[in-house]
Amino acid sequence: MRFCFSLLALLSASAAWADTIPVSCKVTEVTMYPDSAAITRTAEFQIPAGKHRLVLQGVPDTVLLETLRFDLTGARQIGTVFRDEYAPPREFNDPRIEEAEARIDEIEQRIQAVKDDARRAGLKGAAAEVSIGFLQQLGENEGLADATPDTLRDIARMISQEAETAGQTALDAEIEARRIERQLQELEDELETGEQALEAIDLESEERLYIAVEVEADEAGNGQIILNYLDEDGSSWSPVYDFKLATGDSPTLTIERGVFLQQETGENWENVTLHLSTLKPIGRVEPLPLYTSHRQIAEPEPVDPLFDESRAGGYGEPVVEPPVIMGAAGMWGVRSDGPGVTYSFAKPMSIASGADLLRLELDVLTEPVKLMARAVPMRNSTAFRIASFTNTSGEELLQSTFAARYVDGELVGAETFKGISAGEEGEIGFGPIEGLQIRRDTLDQSEGGRGLISRSNQQVQQVEIEIENLTGETWPLQLRDRVPYSEQEDLQITWTATPRPSVEDLDKRRGILAWDLEISSGESRKIELETSLSWPEGMELR
Incomplete structure (x- = not known):
């Protein structure tokens, strides 16, 4: 803190402040948005009369500075x-971190002591090897040729004893090593x-802002x-669902709603009041501008034979990069009377920075559903179970990247969920119906001239779709297929289908056909679809 005070003294040497008051502020309330977080920090302080500088400690450097706002009582700002940059160092004394660091220091000292023991053992072994080498050279000394038998006997005994002792020392050193x-x-x-234990505790960033409020x-x-x-640095939340379908005479859909959330602000949130909002304050708050369209005519320019117009893009309105505009109950409650929806949790929450991925449960909704099968033979060989229902909860079911699907208690898969507004009718898929088989074939030309026939200015295609119900129940089935369409008078397209589709241009998509069928257990059905395209000679079909 002495460094902090000396630096502040340099900064305020020309100011008439009576003193500098360090203030420790902590996070007390957070509103998380899908891509950012609004954070509230609170601090209490004692202040003498006069002018002072309150230095707020502990604020991470992930703050969007333009959004800083203060609410002060007890003094005038x-x-x-x-x-x-050049912020005073952060002082942080967490007993858990100090304990973990002390443990690491003690282990490192023990490691060094063991390494010292290893070196001592190595020195003993090296000395024993030197002794053994000396004794071997002593036994081979030519000067012993004139020695008496008694002298040789004494020398041999000495060499044997010393070699045994040195060898034992070398062996002991090797065992010790x-x-x-x-x-x-x-x-x-x-x-x-x-070290892993310390990393699990010490998750906070050392980078902090210098904030001084002159009061x-x-x-x-x-x-x-x-x-x-x-704070726009990696804080986010997203909805998560468990869709549980119960089949039977009166099928129902249970929607278990929850949220995933995580934060990377550089500091841990401990026992904060938490809100989740659907608003996006970091984003566009006004519509994009509409530009005028100026067109003119001119003499045609020569065509480059190497230029392929079909591969070139057209010219339209100018592309302008959009500017970034910055805007500033039980377990939980929901408020939807203002812009967006806000969920508030009654109990304080704790979330570690950069580590915790927290799942919180919201509530459980139940809706009656209508079950059907849907098949797209061009893409799949089986039909899929579809549940349609109306969202009567009074709230929007938000878009989610993860929504697990269960059928009668069994997990059948997970998929994204596009969301359903309050009062809107929606559909949710619950996996393939393996016994409801679909086959789509383009018939061979050899079969009486049927199949795919293509000439220079005509193309005829005959398709057969076969449906077989191998399940033990009757299924209402919607089958979807397509025929081409044209916006050119010279390209003539006709088609026939047996039986005729129930809906043409489904959902206002041109050429999409739908058949609404009911397939009993063990029943098979066929649909024949013929398409004919013709165009003038010398033209090319694309």
Whole structure:
């Protein structure tokens, strides 16, 4: 803190501030948006009369500075100084981190002691090997040729005893080295565990902002400062669903709603009041501008024979990059009377920065459904189970990238969910119906001239679709297929179908056909579809 004060003194040498008051502020409330978070920090302080500088400590550098706002009681705010470089060092004393760091230091000291023991054992072994080498050279000394038998006997006995002692010392050193090596491996494993434990605790970033609020108080007293800002650095939440379909005489759909959320603000949130909002304050708040369309005519230019017009893009309105515009009950409750929807949780929440992926449960909705099968023979060989229902919850079922699907308690898969507005009718798929087989064939030309026939200015295609119900129940089935369409008078397209489709241009999509059928157990059906295209000679079909 001494460094902090000395730096602040340099910054405010020309200002008439009585003193600098460090203020520790913590996160107390968070509203998470799909791509950002609005954060509220609160701090209490004592202030004497006069002018002072409140230095707010602990604010991460992920703050969107333009959105910083203060609410001050107990003093008048005069000005604010903030910066994201040359900030004083952050002081942070977490007992858990200190304990983990002390453990790592103790393990490292033990490792060093074991390494010292290993070196001592190595020195003993090396000395024993030197002794053995000396004794071997002594036994081969030519000067012993004139020695008496008694002298030779004494020398041999001495060499034997000393060699045995040196060999035992070398063996003991080798055994000790192996023991130390095993011990060292155990300590290194323990050190790795300790470092992992420290990483699991010390998740917060060291990068912090310098924020100083210049204030004046008429008299000494207590004050409170509330700091609000937007953080756009990786905080997000998204809906998650478990769709559970119960089949039977009166099929129902149970919708278990929850949310996934995570934050990477650089600091852990401990026991904060949490809200989830569907608004997106970092995004567009006004419609894109509409530009005028100026057209003119001119003499045609020569055509480059190497230029393929079909591969070139057309010219339309100018492409302009959009500017970025910045805007500033039980377990949970929901508010939808303003813009967007906000979910508020009654119990305080804790979320670690950059580590926790938290799933919170919202509620359970139940809707009656209508079951049917749907088949797209051009894409799949089986039909799929579809549940249609009306969202009567009064709330929008938000779009989600993960929605698990269950049928009578069995997980059948997971898929994205596009969302359904309140009061809107929607559909949810629940996997393939393996016993409802679909086959689509383009018939061979050899069969009486049927099949795919293509000439220079005509193409005829005959398709047969076969449906076979191998399940033990009757299925209402909607089958979808397509025929080509044209916007050119010279390209003539005709088609026939037996039986005729129930719907043409389904959902206002030209050429999409749909047959509404009912297929009993064991029943087979066929649909024949013939398409004919013709165009003038010399033209090419694309």
